[in-house]
Amino acid sequence: MKANVALFVVLSLAPFFSQGSEHSTFSVTFDNDGLYSTDRDYTSGLFLTYTSRPFVSKGLLKTLSLSNWKGSSIDKLEFTLGHKIYTPEDLEANFPLVNDRPYAGYLHAEFNYISLHPQQAQRINVTIGTTGEHSFADASQDFVHKVTPAKKPDGWEYQIDNAIVGSVGYLAHFNLNRTQDSNNLEWELSNVSEANIGNFRSDVSTGFMVRWGSHLSDNLGAGNIDSEHPFRAGMLGFSESEWFFYTGVKGRYRFNDATIEGDRSGIEDNPNIPDPSIYDVELENIQAVGVAGFVIYNQGVGIALSTTIKTPDFKNAPRIAYGTGSLSLFAFF
Numbered sequence: 001m002k003a004n005v006a007l008f009v010v011l012s013l014a015p016f017f018s019q020g021s022e023h024s025t026f027s028v029t030f031d032n033d034g035l036y037s038t039d040r041d042y043t044s045g046l047f048l049t050y051t052s053r054p055f056v057s058k059g060l061l062k063t064l065s066l067s068n069w070k071g072s073s074i075d076k077l078e079f080t081l082g083h084k085i086y087t088p089e090d091l092e093a094n095f096p097l098v099n100d101r102p103y104a105g106y107l108h109a110e111f112n113y114i115s116l117h118p119q120q121a122q123r124i125n126v127t128i129g130t131t132g133e134h135s136f137a138d139a140s141q142d143f144v145h146k147v148t149p150a151k152k153p154d155g156w157e158y159q160i161d162n163a164i165v166g167s168v169g170y171l172a173h174f175n176l177n178r179t180q181d182s183n184n185l186e187w188e189l190s191n192v193s194e195a196n197i198g199n200f201r202s203d204v205s206t207g208f209m210v211r212w213g214s215h216l217s218d219n220l221g222a223g224n225i226d227s228e229h230p231f232r233a234g235m236l237g238f239s240e241s242e243w244f245f246y247t248g249v250k251g252r253y254r255f256n257d258a259t260i261e262g263d264r265s266g267i268e269d270n271p272n273i274p275d276p277s278i279y280d281v282e283l284e285n286i287q288a289v290g291v292a293g294f295v296i297y298n299q300g301v302g303i304a305l306s307t308t309i310k311t312p313d314f315k316n317a318p319r320i321a322y323g324t325g326s327l328s329l330f331a332f333f
Contacts, residue, residue, distance in 0.1 A: 025051040027233040027330035031084075035307060035325030039150060041101055042227055042324060044085040044141070051078040051114070051234030064124055066115040078112035078234045082129075085137045086259050087153060089318050094154040096267050096279045099316040103159035104259040105137020106130070106200070108166070114221075116237045121173040121221025123235065127200065131258055132162030158279075160262035167198025173209070173221040186216045192225050192250060200258050207250020207289075214242045223293055223306075225250045227322070230291050231304040233330035243296040252287045260314050282315040297330070304328040 108129025
């Protein structure tokens with residue numbers, strides 16, 4: 001019911017906006033595991049994103065553009081302000097937990113260079129931010145849980161410490177096959193591959209996505225296989241009123257993760273904890289993620305709904321899988 005109301009509101013605003021994504025894009029994305037009636041692991045995310053209108057890449061950016069070897073491309077710049085929250089299984093425990101995810105937050109800025117082509121879409125990004133109290137994850141979760149019936153988190157004093165962390169990344173979608181059915185709709189199979197390096201996270205991943213909908217060559221790359229921010233409105237190309245379903249799976253090898261392996265002085269410097277090492281959490285290097293979603297938009301606005309599932313990010317996790325839901329609202333202007 002809430003999704004239907006949101007869709008009605010978004011689409012009813014269309015006359016007040018100008019022609020589609022040949023203009024700038026603004027999006028607001030909410031991730032939350034409340035869809036599964038849970039409050040653990042990656043539990044919440046908020047992303048505010050501005051994407052520029054297409055421009056002609058010059059200088060250094062020209063060397064990164066797909067127009068160098070794919071013909072004409074749509075190139076854009078993008079800025080995202082993001083906030084992520086991670087928590088253990090038992091929020092009411094006022095002591096550190098063994099073999100569970102640490103409390104952690106990440107407040108970050110992300111700068112993206114986007115290049116789009118009907119056969120390939122890519123995003124090159126630089127991300128920088130902070131973990132710890134400076135991320136305001138504890139304060140924001142405390143506030144939300146005070147004004148809702150959710151459990152009060154009582155273990156933030158043991159969170160990952162303040163640290164400036166970031167990464168550089170490359171993401172690419174490669175169209176493998178796109179065919180039209182008898183209803184003039186399209187099926188598409190694509191490969192989605194990504195690499196990141198930095199002290200926030202370093203990883204490599206690859207997987208496959210299947211999409212079905214209208215004019216898929218106009219929006220390759222918008223849906224993503226990730227449990228965090230699984231839809232990117234800024235990667236929509238030139239199109240008017242379109243819709244599509246998407247689903248995909250990928251495997252990932254992660255080398256480091258500051259939200260799991262970062263220092264925790266609340267444990268390490270606590271005189272009441274004789275052996276802090278028993279609370280160390282070991283990163284699970286081999287991970288998998290699945291996603292399914294639906295997107296609809298017109299010349300002015302749109303909405304994306306998705307759900308994700310992933311294997312644990314750390315060893316000896318109390319569960320074999322974790323899920324989230326995501327809602328993205330976006331407008332072109």
